[in-house]
Amino acid sequence: PLDLGNYELRMQASMTYMGWPRSEASLATFPIPQVFLDEVDLWPVPRKDTMDAVDLSKARTTTFPHTSKVLGVTTCTVEDALGWENLCKCQEVRVYMTRCPLCGQLQIMRREQLKWDEDLEAEPDRVEAENLAWYECEHCQEPWGEVERRRAVQAGAYRPHGWDGKAQWWEPRPAIRRAIKVGFHFSSFHSPFVTLGKIAAQVIKAQSDPRADVTLFNKMLALPYRNEQATRSEDVILQLCDERPPGLVPADAIVLIACVDVQRAGFYLTIRAWAAGPERESWLVRAAYFDSWAALGKALFQDQYLDPQGQPCVISFGLVDSGDGEMQREIFDWCQVHPPYMPSKGFEGLKAQPFTQKKIDTHAGLLAFNINTNYYKNDLLDGKLRISPGDAGAWHLHSNWPDGKPPDNPKATGLLTDYARQLCAESKNELGLWKNPRGRANHYLDCEILQLVCADYLGLRYMGRDQDPEQQASTGLDDDSQPLTRSHSRW
Ligand SMILES: [Zn+2]
Numbered sequence: 001p002l003d004l005g006n007y008e009l010r011m012q013a014s015m016t017y018m019g020w021p022r023s024e025a026s027l028a029t030f031p032i033p034q035v036f037l038d039e040v041d042l043w044p045v046p047r048k049d050t051m052d053a054v055d056l057s058k059a060r061t062t063t064f065p066h067t068s069k070v071l072g073v074t075t076c077t078v079e080d081a082l083g084w085e086n087l088c089k090c091q092e093v094r095v096y097m098t099r100c101p102l103c104g105q106l107q108i109m110r111r112e113q114l115k116w117d118e119d120l121e122a123e124p125d126r127v128e129a130e131n132l133a134w135y136e137c138e139h140c141q142e143p144w145g146e147v148e149r150r151r152a153v154q155a156g157a158y159r160p161h162g163w164d165g166k167a168q169w170w171e172p173r174p175a176i177r178r179a180i181k182v183g184f185h186f187s188s189f190h191s192p193f194v195t196l197g198k199i200a201a202q203v204i205k206a207q208s209d210p211r212a213d214v215t216l217f218n219k220m221l222a223l224p225y226r227n228e229q230a231t232r233s234e235d236v237i238l239q240l241c242d243e244r245p246p247g248l249v250p251a252d253a254i255v256l257i258a259c260v261d262v263q264r265a266g267f268y269l270t271i272r273a274w275a276a277g278p279e280r281e282s283w284l285v286r287a288a289y290f291d292s293w294a295a296l297g298k299a300l301f302q303d304q305y306l307d308p309q310g311q312p313c314v315i316s317f318g319l320v321d322s323g324d325g326e327m328q329r330e331i332f333d334w335c336q337v338h339p340p341y342m343p344s345k346g347f348e349g350l351k352a353q354p355f356t357q358k359k360i361d362t363h364a365g366l367l368a369f370n371i372n373t374n375y376y377k378n379d380l381l382d383g384k385l386r387i388s389p390g391d392a393g394a395w396h397l398h399s400n401w402p403d404g405k406p407p408d409n410p411k412a413t414g415l416l417t418d419y420a421r422q423l424c425a426e427s428k429n430e431l432g433l434w435k436n437p438r439g440r441a442n443h444y445l446d447c448e449i450l451q452l453v454c455a456d457y458l459g460l461r462y463m464g465r466d467q468d469p470e471q472q473a474s475t476g477l478d479d480d481s482q483p484l485t486r487s488h489s490r491w
Contacts, residue, residue: 007026115143133196240389275460353372355371
C-alpha cells in the first residue's frame, strides 16, 4: 500500500521510495537498484562544495554494481544545465531519426524543414487550429502531412550523435561497443500528441516573442535554449582583439595594472595597459590562470612585458579580490609583503561611492578596497565593451591567436575564448542588478572590474596624455615606484 507519510509505495515484490532534490535525507537513506530521476533540469543548481542531488541519488545504487540502473528524464533548459550536461557526458547519445516514407532516408527532424503558407504568418492560432503546416523531407523535398509524418516516425531509429555547441546541432558519431552510459534524445516532432500546425504556430510566435522562443526550444524542439544575445556578445567582445601578441604593451600606455581574482582552486589574472585621459583607453596585455601563489608571483614580478621598443614595463598597481572571504587572511598576508598590491572585496549594494578604502586592523599599513561591483559592471558591460575598437576609450584585447592570424580550423579555441565567455556570464535583472543565476564562471569579469577601480583610484581620467604618472599627486603611488618606459611612436 501507499504510505504517503513515509513516501513509500510497498508492493508484494518491490518497494518504491520517493525522494526530492532539496532533502538530502530523502535521497541518501536506502540502497536502491533502480533510480528514476525526473525533470533534473528543474532541480536547484547545486552549490559548488556539496554533492548535488543527482550524484546523491546515483550513489544509492553503489551496492548493486552489476544490476543497477539510473534513468534520468528531463525537459531541456539551457546548455549548461544539469540535464543537458549529463546527456552530453553519455558515452553514446542516441538521437531519434525519422525515415522519409517517400525516399527512405533517415533524418533528424528540424524546425527549418517545417513549412506553412506565408500568408498565414500573422495568424499562428489559425495555423495551429486548422493544422495548416507540413514538413519537407530534407533529402527529397517532398512534403509530409500528418500521415507521412507518423509513418516516418514509426520507421525511424535511434542513431549515435554528438552535440556540436558551435553549430547548435547534432553531428553523427560512430557507435560505441558496450556503452554503459547511454543518452536518448527526441522531440515533439515525434509525438503523436503534437501536430505540425502546433509546432509551426510556436515557431511563428517565437519570431517576435523571446518567451515563446524559450518554449519552442525547450518544450518542442527539445534543444537547449541559447540566448542569441549571449552568443552574439561573445563575438562582439572578441571583435575588440587587435593583432598585438599577448605580453606586448602599446606605446600609448602610461601605466600597467594587474588584477587578480582568487578562487580556492587558483588565480585568474588580467594585466592591462592604460592610457591617460578622460577616455580611459586600455589594452589587455595578459589574461591567465595559475594554480599557485608562486606561479602568480612569477607572472607579476618576473615575466617581462615589453613596449614596442623592447623596454620592459613594470606593473604599478593592482588589486587582489578576496571573493567569498575564505581566502581573505591568506590574501591579506600576501598583499602585505607584495606591494603595490592591495586586497579588495566586492559589494553589490548601491553605495554612494564607487569604492571606499578601509584600514585592516590585523595587517598594519594595508588598505582594503570595498567596491560597488554593480557600478563598475555597468561601467564595463554597458559602457566600455560597447565602444568599437577604432573609437576613443575602447577596451582593447590582444590577439585571439598565438601567431596573430586565425587558424584554418574555424572551430579552434582562441586564447581569449574563455575570457570572452566569462565576461558574458552575467545579465542584468529587472532591478538593474547584474546577476549570475546559473553560477557560470565569471572570474575574468571580476578581474576587469578591478581594473576599472584601479584606473579610478590612480585618477587616470584626470591625467593629461603627456603627463608622467609620477608627477600626479592623486595617483597614490609611492614616490619610488617606477614609471612605465615611454615612447611616442604608436603601436
Ligand atoms: Zn524523402
